[in-house]
Amino acid sequence: MSVYFIRAGRGGPVKIGHAKEPRSRLIELQVAHYEALQLYRMFEGGRPEEQAVQRRFLHLRIRGDWFRFSTELLGDVGLKEIEVPPTRRMLRGVAHNGYPRPEGRQKRQPRPVPAEVSAP
Numbered sequence: 001m002s003v004y005f006i007r008a009g010r011g012g013p014v015k016i017g018h019a020k021e022p023r024s025r026l027i028e029l030q031v032a033h034y035e036a037l038q039l040y041r042m043f044e045g046g047r048p049e050e051q052a053v054q055r056r057f058l059h060l061r062i063r064g065d066w067f068r069f070s071t072e073l074l075g076d077v078g079l080k081e082i083e084v085p086p087t088r089r090m091l092r093g094v095a096h097n098g099y100p101r102p103e104g105r106q107k108r109q110p111r112p113v114p115a116e117v118s119a120p
Contacts, residue, residue: 001046002082003053005073009035013066014073016057018050023085043079053077 004022006015012035019025022042030037043049056077060067067073 003043003045003050003079004039005041007038007040007069008033011069013062014040014069015065016050016054016067017065018046039084041073042082042084043077044082045079049079053079 001018001020002022003016003018004025006017006022006026006029007013008015015029017025022039026037026039043053054061054065054067057067057070057072060070060072062068
């Protein structure tokens with residue numbers, strides 16, 4: 001299990017939750033959310049650790065598991081952090097699964113312009 005921070009948009013609120021597969025949870029949440037979501041931070045832990053982090057940031061709570069973004073969320077939360085793998089939104093030239101695109105694919109070349117047909 002992991003505790004995760006998922007952020008809505010660039011300056012939007014942050015969801016603090018826990019899941020076995022945070023990237024899968026991100027996809028589930030994205031289906032019902034109008035802004036692009038991003039897996040922002042991950043930590044080792046489960047439900048008890050999630051609740052402890054939520055209590056720590058109670059003054060930022062909007063509703064439920066959603067919190068106003070603050071630089072406080074960037075600091076130490078008392079849990080061991082897990083590196084968040086890059087997503088397609090974070091890197092150009094990376095496939096949707098987070099791995100580099102194959103080198104063999106080249107950009108499509110434009111079609112040649114046909115020569116003008118002369119009138120008889």
